[in-house]
Amino acid sequence: MRYAMAVDTKKCVGCSDCVVACQTENSVPIGFCRDWVVETTDGTYPQLQTEIRSERCNHCVNAPCVRCCPTGASHYAEGGIVLVAHDKCIGCGACIASCPYDARYAHPKGYVDKCTFCEHRIKVGMSPACVAVCPTKCIYFGDLDDANSNVSVVLKKRKHKTLIPEAGTNPQLYFLI
Amino acid sequence: MKEELIVSGRMNHMVDPNLNIWHWQIPLYLFLGGMAAGILCIAALYYIRGRENDYRTAVRITPFLAPVLLVLGLVALFIDLRHKLFFWQLYTNIRLQSPMSWGAWTLLVITPVSFIWCALHIRDLFPNWDWKYKWLKVLEEFFNKYKKALAWVMLIYGIILGVYTGILLSAFNARPLWNTSILGPLFLASGLSAGAAATLILSKDKEERKQFARIDLVIIGIELFLIIHMFMGFLASTQVQIDAAKMFLGGSYTMVFWIFVVILGMLIPALLEIMELGKYHIPGILPAILVIFGSFMLRFVIVYAGQMSRWLY
Numbered sequence: 001m002r003y004a005m006a007v008d009t010k011k012c013v014g015c016s017d018c019v020v021a022c023q024t025e026n027s028v029p030i031g032f033c034r035d036w037v038v039e040t041t042d043g044t045y046p047q048l049q050t051e052i053r054s055e056r057c058n059h060c061v062n063a064p065c066v067r068c069c070p071t072g073a074s075h076y077a078e079g080g081i082v083l084v085a086h087d088k089c090i091g092c093g094a095c096i097a098s099c100p101y102d103a104r105y106a107h108p109k110g111y112v113d114k115c116t117f118c119e120h121r122i123k124v125g126m127s128p129a130c131v132a133v134c135p136t137k138c139i140y141f142g143d144l145d146d147a148n149s150n151v152s153v154v155l156k157k158r159k160h161k162t163l164i165p166e167a168g169t170n171p172q173l174y175f176l177i
Numbered sequence: 178m179k180e181e182l183i184v185s186g187r188m189n190h191m192v193d194p195n196l197n198i199w200h201w202q203i204p205l206y207l208f209l210g211g212m213a214a215g216i217l218c219i220a221a222l223y224y225i226r227g228r229e230n231d232y233r234t235a236v237r238i239t240p241f242l243a244p245v246l247l248v249l250g251l252v253a254l255f256i257d258l259r260h261k262l263f264f265w266q267l268y269t270n271i272r273l274q275s276p277m278s279w280g281a282w283t284l285l286v287i288t289p290v291s292f293i294w295c296a297l298h299i300r301d302l303f304p305n306w307d308w309k310y311k312w313l314k315v316l317e318e319f320f321n322k323y324k325k326a327l328a329w330v331m332l333i334y335g336i337i338l339g340v341y342t343g344i345l346l347s348a349f350n351a352r353p354l355w356n357t358s359i360l361g362p363l364f365l366a367s368g369l370s371a372g373a374a375a376t377l378i379l380s381k382d383k384e385e386r387k388q389f390a391r392i393d394l395v396i397i398g399i400e401l402f403l404i405i406h407m408f409m410g411f412l413a414s415t416q417v418q419i420d421a422a423k424m425f426l427g428g429s430y431t432m433v434f435w436i437f438v439v440i441l442g443m444l445i446p447a448l449l450e451i452m453e454l455g456k457y458h459i460p461g462i463l464p465a466i467l468v469i470f471g472s473f474m475l476r477f478v479i480v481y482a483g484q485m486s487r488w489l490y
Contacts, residue, residue: 091259
């Protein structure tokens, strides 16, 4: 099993619903967020091109945060999801410094926190909160090892990219372009 | 022109707008640990080579600083942790891929070893010292018997400690400035020069001071060589590393790095030591203090600048 997510940059309108849904679902402390929306504008007026991306932890196959963690708190869970075990985390900040996507933050309670792909929801067959709530249905989530899953089908059909692949992390958050 | 904006307004504390997760505690610890590593390596090396009587201060007196530096460094590390009560998790896990795990286990060995080394030489500071309890005397006898083995442990773990303070940073490929293997040897060299400077301050023996001025001079040469190679490597690398180097070549860290680290911390003490080895009389404490200051500033500049360097993204 290999969980992955694909975000359709052509359909995303940047409403930030995914951000709010995540904060609510996961009780993210005020002032923090586990996902965020980036808008890229390329060119000069009137030849402009816009790309809108809903971003979060890339659940990398070769995750630098897991490599750097001195206690094994950051680990790969089932399906390749990268998780932090709160009761093993000492809050040293190594994983935060090691993430090229800046996807992690120190929770006010001390441990390090980040996107979990809503592991607690997918375990019971639901989709992650950001996927469920998206009004344009531009986020696809599923198992890459299953050729008929949402995400496998859309990645086969559409051109896509990942962020900073040159960092060697093998990210599993895809962007349809 | 390309412009990127986080339109949902991400402002995670200590991550945005620039990473700022490590403050004064980490560079201070890297400096203290590096200097302790330098002191212990020099002491162990001269002891193993049987030069204990020629370089008495370096082998018997300066090491008294090491446990103090290490304990202060450990306190700084502890203050840095955000989930403090779980610190013991470091010692229930061995993670070979994580330099921080290596460092934690190294500290667990070298800190007690440095205390033992001082205990064996306590009569150099307090000639009438008495251990009072029999079992302490038995322990002292035991370690005196195996002092050479102890010195080897101290040398090897001293080198690991000195290198690890640099490798700790170079393991982060997300921060292009840190992502160079030169940081390991550079921090080791910087720690050794700070360790040699400590002996230069404490020693009253003229010959020993001359020797340590020479050692410092050689290590400063090595450091300059490594710094030049580090920048050559960056400038010949990818765009993100070119950007990282530019912070020091015209960017916001140019002044603080070249003035405090290179000129005040390396070039001027080197010049003073050359004068001292020649005919001029220079107060030996001056170049030594400058070297220690430079070693301290190197850690601060690299830790803070590294957090500013990032991928294009």
